[in-house]
Amino acid sequence: MSFVEVTEVAVSYDGLPVLQHVNLQVAEGAFITIVGASGCGKSTFLRLLLSQEEPTSGSIRVAGNHLPPRPTPDRGIVFQRYSVFPHLTVTDNLILPLEFERSSAVGRVFGRPRAQLRGEVENILERIGLTQARDRYPAQLSGGMQQRLAIAQALLKRPRLLLLDEPFGALDPGIRRDMHDLLLALWQETGMTIFMVTHDIAEAFKLGTRLIVFDKMRHEPDEPASIGATITYDLPLRHPSVETSDIASASMTAAAALDESVSMLSMENPAPQGGAK
Amino acid sequence: MTGTRTKISPWARLGLGALPFALLIIAYAVGSRIRLSDNPADKLLPSLDNIAQTFWRMATVPDQRSGDLLLWTDTALSLARLGSGMLISALIAVSLGVMIGYLPRARAMLAPFVAAISLIPPITILPILFIVFGLGELSKIMLIVVGTAPVMTRSLAQAVMDIPDEQIIKAETLGANALQMVFRVVLPQIWPKLFTAIRLGLVPAWIFLISAEAIASTGGLGYRIFLVRRYLAMDVILPYVAWITLLAYALDRIFQALSRRLFRWAHLEGESL
Numbered sequence A: 001m002s003f004v005e006v007t008e009v010a011v012s013y014d015g016l017p018v019l020q021h022v023n024l025q026v027a028e029g030a031f032i033t034i035v036g037a038s039g040c041g042k043s044t045f046l047r048l049l050l051s052q053e054e055p056t057s058g059s060i061r062v063a064g065n066h067l068p069p070r071p072t073p074d075r076g077i078v079f080q081r082y083s084v085f086p087h088l089t090v091t092d093n094l095i096l097p098l099e100f101e102r103s104s105a106v107g108r109v110f111g112r113p114r115a116q117l118r119g120e121v122e123n124i125l126e127r128i129g130l131t132q133a134r135d136r137y138p139a140q141l142s143g144g145m146q147q148r149l150a151i152a153q154a155l156l157k158r159p160r161l162l163l164l165d166e167p168f169g170a171l172d173p174g175i176r177r178d179m180h181d182l183l184l185a186l187w188q189e190t191g192m193t194i195f196m197v198t199h200d201i202a203e204a205f206k207l208g209t210r211l212i213v214f215d216k217m218r219h220e221p222d223e224p225a226s227i228g229a230t231i232t233y234d235l236p237l238r239h240p241s242v243e244t245s246d247i248a249s250a251s252m253t254a255a256a257a258l259d260e261s262v263s264m265l266s267m268e269n270p271a272p273q274g275g276a277k
Numbered sequence B: 001m002t003g004t005r006t007k008i009s010p011w012a013r014l015g016l017g018a019l020p021f022a023l024l025i026i027a028y029a030v031g032s033r034i035r036l037s038d039n040p041a042d043k044l045l046p047s048l049d050n051i052a053q054t055f056w057r058m059a060t061v062p063d064q065r066s067g068d069l070l071l072w073t074d075t076a077l078s079l080a081r082l083g084s085g086m087l088i089s090a091l092i093a094v095s096l097g098v099m100i101g102y103l104p105r106a107r108a109m110l111a112p113f114v115a116a117i118s119l120i121p122p123i124t125i126l127p128i129l130f131i132v133f134g135l136g137e138l139s140k141i142m143l144i145v146v147g148t149a150p151v152m153t154r155s156l157a158q159a160v161m162d163i164p165d166e167q168i169i170k171a172e173t174l175g176a177n178a179l180q181m182v183f184r185v186v187l188p189q190i191w192p193k194l195f196t197a198i199r200l201g202l203v204p205a206w207i208f209l210i211s212a213e214a215i216a217s218t219g220g221l222g223y224r225i226f227l228v229r230r231y232l233a234m235d236v237i238l239p240y241v242a243w244i245t246l247l248a249y250a251l252d253r254i255f256q257a258l259s260r261r262l263f264r265w266a267h268l269e270g271e272s273l
Helices: A042-050 A090-102 A111-120 A122-127 A143-155 A173-190 A201-207 A247-265 B010-038 B048-060 B070-102 B104-118 B122-133 B137-161 B165-173 B178-215 B221-231 B234-262
Strands: A004-013 A016-026 A031-036 A057-062 A075-078 A161-165 A193-197 A210-216 A229-236
Touching (some): A004 A042, A016 A042, A031 A042, A042 A057, A042 A075, A042 A161, A042 A193, A075 A143, A090 A111, A090 B178, A111 A122, A143 B165, A173 A201, B010 B048, B048 B234, B070 B104, B070 B178, B070 B234, B104 B137, B122 B178, B137 B178, B178 B221, B221 B234
Parallel strands (some): A016 A229, A031 A193, A161 A193
Antiparallel strands (some): A004 A057, A210 A229
């Protein structure tokens, strides 16, 4: 059985459909990249997987179970912004989930146990290159450092499912490539399943094992809001390897793939779910 | 050319800041000299010398009737009232503000009520306070609370609502329960806003304090200036006004400095007044 099973999911706001007929089966350990035009429901889909929203109809199962009504620690999330806590230093951001575990009332530990927790996150700091910056506040970090912290924080509870909502959207291209390497390495080590929404189609091709495109099945010029989006393309990709991450080959691959998908997208009546796994 | 971002040296900043004060004092001294040369018994603009002597007497010579050093007993009485009022207001603002900002049901129930209460001109209910709580300390403290708590509550509720949804969601995925969310995510982020609310609340708080003391009191800074008004004692009123202003200014600076020290993370970006 698939790890993530999405069956006939639809979402509508005030009667206007945003998503309809979304069906998806994802094996554990996949790296799904999601692209699509703005407002086509790809972030909504991610919020469904997180239980930040509930589908109007249809069902979503993860590891065989229906999703609980609220976000839980088995599903990690990294947003484009506001992912880390501005009032906590780098170290305190990392030990926060551990403090939630140890102190069920106020979620805060003091003294020797606290020093012990600080020791526990030492190698995480090193891994994300923030050892020197451990006592700084997020506002004192660069965008890339903040997102490295956000990813490390999201992984502290060892989620089986990691959801990324345009996590690198605000970063410079060079920094972005470093982030890709870090993310791929973490993905390979943990074996977790990743869903990542991105605007950058090259990034989507480079990172994913499978790329899905959200779009409307038809466009009604008179009533553009009358139809919700669904998965219009589902492309299995070559298994990405960290070695191909040099920018030239990645962008060549991406450019070729982009041409291909653009020609597919411009077809009159595209076949849905083409090339599903 | 100079722009809005021109750097100013610390000494120049100090000099420029002191200049309007110096000009005001000089203008007063000149005006006082002119009036006193016409009529040496003039009470309207006493000389700076006279003011300083009176102030010194209020601060160091025990009052003939009560034996108190009036400046200090007045100051202590007023600050105690102001402090009690602001403490109660802060407690109300934090507890109600978190409920209104964090719990949608509490917001639906309490937000319109607090908004309506905050629009009552506080002085209009001073008679009610005097009738209900008597003429003692409580009615003066309650006037400060009524005048400041509703607005402070609204600004703290807004501060809670301004916390991005992403942070609440993120904390849930990190395993936070409701209580932990309040203690580790919500409250720590509104403390700097509480300090700002206190600083802004102190402005009306002083007005209500002085008003209440003027109307019914037997001591305090406001009582004193309204008492000596009968004798046209400008040599007492003027330094008292300056002293009250200095106290208000010092309190404002203390809260600003405390906020910067305690909540460094909230003061990392931009310049704040």
